[in-house]
Amino acid sequence: MERLEYKAEIRWDGNVGSSARVREFSFRIDTNTDGHNVGPNPTEYLLAAIGGCLTVNWGRLIKKMRLKVEGMEITVSGWRDRKEPQLREITYKIRIVTDEPEKKILRAKELAEKYRTVFNTVGAEKIRGEVEVVRKPPAMTSPEKDRKS
Structure with a gap:
C-alpha cells in the first residue's frame, strides 16, 4: 500500500x-x-478544507471528463450549539457555470463525493451538498449590429 x-x-x-x-x-x-x-479559527479552516477538498476533486474531474466549465464557486457552512462543541450540520453549495448536460454534472458530484479525503475523515454522513447548474443565456445580437449588416 x-x-x-x-x-x-x-x-x-x-x-x-x-x-x-x-x-x-x-x-x-x-x-x-x-x-x-x-x-480564521479552526472551525473556519475545517470548512475551508472541505471546500478545498471539493475544489480539488471537481477540478480533477472537470479535466478527466473533459467538461466545459466557465466558473465554479463553492460555499461551505456549518453550525453548532453554543453548549456542545461539535458541528451539528455541514452543508455546501456548488454553483457551476456550464452548458454540459445535468447528468454529467451529477456524475461529477457523485465521484467528487466518493474520492474525498477530508470528507471521508470528517464523516461523510455529516456533510450534505447540492449543485446549482447555471446556464449562460445565448448571445444576443444588438440593434446596432443588425443595422450595420
Missing part, C-alpha cells in the same frame, strides 16, 4: 492563537472572540 503522509507544524502565540506551517506555506489560526482576530 502506498502511503501519502501529511504534516503541519503549529506554534502557539501565547494567547489562544497560533502560527501554522505546512510545507512552504504559513498561516495564522486565531479567533475573533478572545484572540487577536489575525486569522
Whole structure:
C-alpha cells in the first residue's frame, strides 16, 4: 500500500492563537472572540478544507471528463450549539457555470463525493451538498449590429 503522509507544524502565540506551517506555506489560526482576530479559527479552516477538498476533486474531474466549465464557486457552512462543541450540520453549495448536460454534472458530484479525503475523515454522513447548474443565456445580437449588416 502506498502511503501519502501529511504534516503541519503549529506554534502557539501565547494567547489562544497560533502560527501554522505546512510545507512552504504559513498561516495564522486565531479567533475573533478572545484572540487577536489575525486569522480564521479552526472551525473556519475545517470548512475551508472541505471546500478545498471539493475544489480539488471537481477540478480533477472537470479535466478527466473533459467538461466545459466557465466558473465554479463553492460555499461551505456549518453550525453548532453554543453548549456542545461539535458541528451539528455541514452543508455546501456548488454553483457551476456550464452548458454540459445535468447528468454529467451529477456524475461529477457523485465521484467528487466518493474520492474525498477530508470528507471521508470528517464523516461523510455529516456533510450534505447540492449543485446549482447555471446556464449562460445565448448571445444576443444588438440593434446596432443588425443595422450595420
